[in-house]
Amino acid sequence: MALTAQAIMAHEGEEIRQEITPRDAILYALSVGYGTDDLPFVAGPTPRIAPDMANVLCHPGFFMQAVGATWAGVVHAEQRVTFHDHLTLNTPLIARTRATAVVDKGEGRGMFTTFAREIRRESDGAALVTVSQTDACRFDGGTGQAGTPPEALAPLPERAPDQTLAIQIPERAALLYQLNGDTNPLHSDPEVARASGFDAPILHGLCSFGHAARAITRAHAGRLREIAARFTAVVYPGEALELDLWRDAQEVRFRLRVPARSVTALDRGLVRLD
Numbered sequence: 001m002a003l004t005a006q007a008i009m010a011h012e013g014e015e016i017r018q019e020i021t022p023r024d025a026i027l028y029a030l031s032v033g034y035g036t037d038d039l040p041f042v043a044g045p046t047p048r049i050a051p052d053m054a055n056v057l058c059h060p061g062f063f064m065q066a067v068g069a070t071w072a073g074v075v076h077a078e079q080r081v082t083f084h085d086h087l088t089l090n091t092p093l094i095a096r097t098r099a100t101a102v103v104d105k106g107e108g109r110g111m112f113t114t115f116a117r118e119i120r121r122e123s124d125g126a127a128l129v130t131v132s133q134t135d136a137c138r139f140d141g142g143t144g145q146a147g148t149p150p151e152a153l154a155p156l157p158e159r160a161p162d163q164t165l166a167i168q169i170p171e172r173a174a175l176l177y178q179l180n181g182d183t184n185p186l187h188s189d190p191e192v193a194r195a196s197g198f199d200a201p202i203l204h205g206l207c208s209f210g211h212a213a214r215a216i217t218r219a220h221a222g223r224l225r226e227i228a229a230r231f232t233a234v235v236y237p238g239e240a241l242e243l244d245l246w247r248d249a250q251e252v253r254f255r256l257r258v259p260a261r262s263v264t265a266l267d268r269g270l271v272r273l274d
């Protein structure tokens with residue numbers, strides 16, 4: 001059956017419940033680069049929770065594939081996370097994901113779908129985090145448009161970055177990151193990666209995003225209110241990355257580059273701090 005914007009908008013993910021156990025929090029932190037320099041996040045019976053862990057909480061799984069998009073063409077294109085309150089351990093959370101926009105580039109030319117969820121505390125319904133994800137469906141298109149896409153993230157400042165930090169992605173990064181729930185074989189199986197048009201399994205976009213979030217929150221103190229970025233090129237496990245940062249008051253803009261291939265993997269990055 002043809003994939004239509006209407007059918008995508010009508011698709012309702014299940015309501016998903018989840019609690020963050022200490023083990024979940026430590027595993028997430030380890031999978032996005034936390035280590036011996038970040039003991040509060042990776043040790044002890046009551047670890048701190050990396051705020052961007054919201055990305056993997058109450059996740060609907062493969063939303064676009066569930067509505068009938070072509071598996072091999074789906075890549076993560078953009079992520080936006082807004083924090084309303086702290087995440088805490090062992091607290092039942094609940095969320096349901098819905099599509100909010102379909103942007104069609106035309107038959108055979110691809111399309112973007114944005115879907116979002118508000119993660120709430122089950123006991124009192126308090127909204128803790130809003131997570132909005134945009135997937136690019138490169139092998140679909142001709143669906144028609146629907147909904148209102150998020151306002152485009154602003155381009156980065158033109159001046160030179162205020163700071164550049166090195167990030168080394170471990171060879172095993174994708175194999176570890178999948179344990180947060182994203183077992184998409186695009187990140188582990190060379191044949192699946194080739195069928196999707198890549199030389200080798202690629203890193204989960206949210207793993208690069210988590211590495212960037214860790215580096216930014218270490219470099220700039222303050223409570224994270226919002227973090228967003230576009231995924232503009234793939235990252236391969238094992239690559240050496242550079243994170244460029246621009247700071248203006250409580251706003252940090254960022255981009256994550258792969259210098260060896262002269263590409264920008266995360267672009268138009270935005271962090272708001274309290």
Ligand SMILES: CCCCCCC[C@@H](O)CC(=O)SCCNC(=O)CCNC(=O)[C@H](O)C(C)(C)COP(=O)(O)OP(=O)(O)OC[C@H]1O[C@@H](n2cnc3c(N)ncnc32)[C@H](O)[C@@H]1OP(=O)(O)O
Nearest residue numbers: 061075076077078136181182184204205230231232233234
């Ligand atoms: C627990 C279960 C979890 C389940 C999650 C499952 C998903 C994961 O497993 C999958 C992944 O993690 S994939 C890895 C991460 N993603 C990537 O590596 C994608 C890299 N980016 C690309 O390939 C292209 O930029 C691409 C394809 C994104 C866009 O390229 P083009 O189509 O060539 O677009 P372009 O010509 O550059 O721009 C044209 C207009 O398209 C829109 N647009 C482009 N990039 C966008 C983006 N990233 N987000 C939103 N919109 C975007 C814009 O309208 C753009 O016009 P303008 O630039 O003027 O705004």
